Amino acid sequence: MSTNTDTSTRDRILAATAEVLSRSGSKLSLSEVAMEAGLSRPTLYRWFASKEELLSAVTEHERTLFSTGISNVTAGLRGAEKLDAALQFIVTYQQSYSGVRVVDVEPEISLEQLSKAMPPMRESLQRLLPGPNGAVKAAAAVRVAISHYIVRSDDADQFLAQLRHAVGITSALATDPT
Known part of the structure; x- marks a missing residue:
């Protein structure tokens, strides 16, 4: 994986998290973040092992x-x-x-x-x-x-x-x- 891809994927996950947070009225759903970022949940977990780490x-x-x-x-x-x-x-x-x-x-x-x-x-x-x-x-x-x-x-x-x-x-x- 290249650094640009790494940065792009990470930025996509962070942007998706912000989007999900803006719609969410309760707890953050990592499944929803993964879907918003266009990634599988296992891929999201490769980047961020927990909700706390993502936040x-x-x-x-x-x-x-x-x-x-x-x-x-x-x-x-x-x-x-x-x-x-x-x-x-x-x-x-x-x-x-x-x-x-x-x-x-x-x-x-x-x-x-x-x-x-x-x-x-x-x-x-x-x-x-x-x-x-x-x-x-x-x-x-x-x-x-x-x-x-x-x-x-x-x-x-x-x-x-x-x-x-x-x-x-x-x-x-x-x-x-x-």
Whole structure:
């Protein structure tokens, strides 16, 4: 098997999992994932030995998409403008979820994955927050974001305002590139 085929099959399985999750109102069915991906169930198990492993891979894939997105929206920016672009991306990213999310279907697995995701998210945001309270501000912002992920809110403006408050920037400061 070539690497391209490996990546393509893995991506197909992850996309199928996301699709099944978006339709599912209860437990994730691996048979349904295999059917959605156009694979046999044994082939799915060659890639992911358990539902937990598959959901972990979906979570990791989401983390990669998130990190890439943050990097893309902050490229070339500096200071408060860069920080605000990252905060706006967090809101947009979380608001873009449609349908059922892993936290809605498998909360125990999701909470375990979130606890693993928090330190790298905090470190990533902390790099944008110079000063002695950068770590505290980054931790507060991550907890606000996690809270909005777990208990979804459709008010993007309030979400952004809470993130800005957590890191100590005002809307005026965020839009002023100086």
